[in-house]
Amino acid sequence: MKPPATEQLAQQQPTRRGLSLALRSTAALVVLLLTLWGACALWFRLPEALWRIPCVTAWVILGAACVYQVARGQQRHWRRRLGQAFAVCCVALLVWWHSITPSHERLWADDVAHLLQAEIDGDRVTLHQVRNFEWRSETDYTPRWESRSYDLRRLQSADLVLSYWMGPHIAHTLVSFGFDDGQRIVFSLEIRKERGEAFSAVRGFFRQYEQILVAADERDIIQTRSNARGEQVYLYSLNLPPAQLRAVFLGYLEAAQALHDAPDFYNTLTSNCTTIVFELARQIAPTLRPDYRLLLSGHFAHYAYDQGALVPDYSFADLQSLGHINARALRSAELGEDFSHAIRQEMPQAANRD
Template identity: 50%
Template sequence: MLVAALWVAGMLAYQLPGPGWVRGVLMAVWAGFALTTAVAVGRARVGRWPGAVFLLALVATGVWWLLLTPRQDRVWADDVAQRLKVVSFDGQHVVLDNVRNFTWRTDDDHDARWQRRGYDLDQLRSADLILSYWMGPTIAHTLVSFGFADGRQLVFSLEIRKERGESFSALGGFFRKFEMTLVAAEETDIVRVRSNVRGEDVYIYRLQGMTGEQLKGLFVSYLGEARKLDAAPAFYNTLTSNCTTIVYELAKQIAPGLPLDYRLLASGYFAEYARDLGVLTPGVDFATLKARGRITDRARAAGDDPRFSQLIRQGVPGVDAEVQP
């Protein structure tokens, strides 16, 4: 009953339209009713009507939940205004539309650029796991950056698709509050805005142990996700469809035996999960990987230097090792 009551309260808090005070009043009324009913059930003194009303509220909320549908046509925040599109892909060469390449001065002051880019997947040379800590050591945003032989980097990031003026809520993510989007961006945009503008603490880990075909397979998996989200919107879910679980789901397509782990949810420890799987630089203890992988200070020192991607990787273990075809 407690879980059911909290679920109804969450739907009232995050999905009920209208002024905040109306939601507050309805939540208080529901909380009082649910608590009274739960106590009565515990004492085996619940009457027919309170139980029936409680059950009716659950059914009505379930119908409400099912009727919620994700959309593509809201007034989106600038940084998620465009959908990533796979213009063409012949198995080797891919053309992407709406690759993000913003210049950020503050969160609210930026030059918006969405660009078309072409990539040769035979030139893929590396993949890096990037963790950006914004809420203590337990929670981090997870990104994957692919490196090419010509020195370019392309970062994929699954994010909530915020409406203009909206902000992220981990709790709201349980109640279909947000759609999700896949962003492909330059590191000078998506990494720099986190380290240099938002003040997040950012770490890079070189992924090892993949053949060229496996590396290409992981990239192609992101293309599949882009096509899926371009064709039909989907809800972000804090538990099952977030920035870390998508990396796990995509990686499972090339390594089906990946085990489930609590660190898929406690994303701040995802790098340790990757270490335990043996996909980080071998022969280096994790404390060293983490210390040398912390790029926050190097990113801030690099500023708008065009060599940003090279400068932030100085000293990161394994960055000199290329994936063999």
């Protein structure tokens, strides 16, 4: 026997209320996230403070009012009008956002003033605008840009470099390639700072910086971090066969050429110094999966260890301890030793080395 219609309605009402509450909560959360993103986008990208404050204030007030009305679930007339106004403003904001384009034409800081260019002729590679600054401190340096040639048949090794500058979870990621004639070259994806500009991880989400692929001498790009800046630097030998070494090296050159042909924005989450290493590695091993350690880049070496890309037969703790180069880097500067050789003392080396 079926229950009366009134009893069926009473049973359905709690379910409907629960569904309505879930839908309103989801809608309110979406509006809240859009409000926060829009406020940050306006704050970081509007050029004048005169416009920034009133625009951000108006946007936040509109978004907050919309969240409030959606969450309350009452006054449908006002909710509909606020929703329409918010939607129109979102469309306008997105149109403006996509009108912001990267550029090569800015007043760049000295250390990112030139874009890397490569000439490839079979196994012979010539790199132009290789950075080889002499750094005495972060602000005291002698600029030097060079052209260097390499024979890919002599490519022998690659090292993963992590430089920690803001705690244990965030590091700058570089890759250093070694040749059997003693030459070394380091590739580093960085923000292309304008003069007087400083890096902010938050601003990096909001099209604040263009990106640049720097090729540099180890004494320039690694020694300045360990010695001049006092960052904690770790070196890990990558366990890659010759064909993969060559593929990763050429992958960096392709990325540099793409940036030379068309500027692109740096993004703290999706296009940074760690994700480029991951993307190049995935060209070799397509089954590699994204991992939280791509964002928390300070743990990227452990991710590489888990993938079998570092020296086997050592624990990660041992590789990390033996790969800490700061003491060796400082000693090499004091004694005038060869920097590249000194920082690799005691460091386990992959079998792909001669």
